[in-house]
Every structure is written in structure tokens, then in C-alpha cells.
Amino acid sequence: MCGMAIMINTVFEEHHDVPPAIALQLDNAAPNHNILVLAFAGLYCMEGVTEQFRVRFELENHAHDVYDAPRT
Numbered sequence: 001m002c003g004m005a006i007m008i009n010t011v012f013e014e015h016h017d018v019p020p021a022i023a024l025q026l027d028n029a030a031p032n033h034n035i036l037v038l039a040f041a042g043l044y045c046m047e048g049v050t051e052q053f054r055v056r057f058e059l060e061n062h063a064h065d066v067y068d069a070p071r072t
Contacts, residue, residue: 004024004037004040004041005040007024008022008044008049018044018049018050019050020050020051020052021050021051021052021053021054022041022044022050022052022053022054023054023056024041024053024054024055024056025056025057025058026055026056026057026058027057027058028057028058028059037055038055041053041055
């Protein structure tokens, strides 16, 4: 969640604006699947910082699951 704020604040600092639509893609890790991530994204819309905020998750068993798995 903190990473989302850092990303958006960095965009604002470098470009002096925030895009009207933000799409964030997260991995399928359990910490990303909670109400705080969605509420945090929703606050950006409610406060008028951005018009649309989309959060997407990788499919289960995507490439990271294969490449990051311990080798036996």
C-alpha cells in the first residue's frame, strides 16, 4: 500500500500532475488481497485526485510462481 502512495507521489513530483486514470497491477500475493488496498485506491477517486483507479491481479500460478520457486 505504501508503494502505491510512493508511485503516485513520484509521478506528481516529476510531472506536476496525476493521470485521470490509474491502472495498478499487483501480484497474487495474500497481502495485496485486502480491503485496505482497495480503500486506499478508492480514496484517490473520492478526493478527486484521479477519476478512475483500477487494481488488477496476476493470475494464480503465473510466471513468478514458476521462476521464483525453489529448485530441487
